Amino acid sequence: MLVAFPKPVFPNGVTTEADGSVVWGESYTGHIGRLRPDGVVEDLGRLPGDNPVPDGMKVGADGRLYVTDIVAKGIHVLARDGTPEGFSPCAEAPTNCAFDGETLWVTDAGVLAVSTEPSSAGQIWRLHVPGGGAPTHHGSIALYSPAPSP
Secondary structure (H helix, E strand, O other): OOOOOOOOOOEEEEEEOOOOOEEEEEOOOOEEEEEOOOOOEEEEEEOOOOOOOEEEEEEEOOOOEEEEEOOOOEEEEEOOOOOEEEEEEOOOOEEEEEEEOOEEEEEEOOOOOOOOOOOOOOEEEEEEOOOOEOOOOOOOOOOOOOOOOO
């Protein structure tokens, strides 16, 4: 385990930054968190709005974070320090996003998941983002093994 949460936060949406930091959204709290390579955990703050629910996120080529918000119906653009810099309304319930060059593809559930009833209201949106996304960082995941007890 890399990060333990003292209260339920529903970590949802995760990305990595060029320096090896891991960034995630917390759907229950509306906050964005970062785990730096040195082990320091940062709270980048709460997304704007009455009830933000971050879901997916990606890093732009300039280091900005693009975070879907299923309640606000769009994409928050955050500076690397978490400062809100903009908002692009799109979709009814944007859930995830992915860069392809200067295109940010956004999945849209169409409705908030409030029941188990299926919905065919979903769509895919395309947004133009000058500069595009950050390069993909390849690596590997090592299984965590706690130190043996004495």
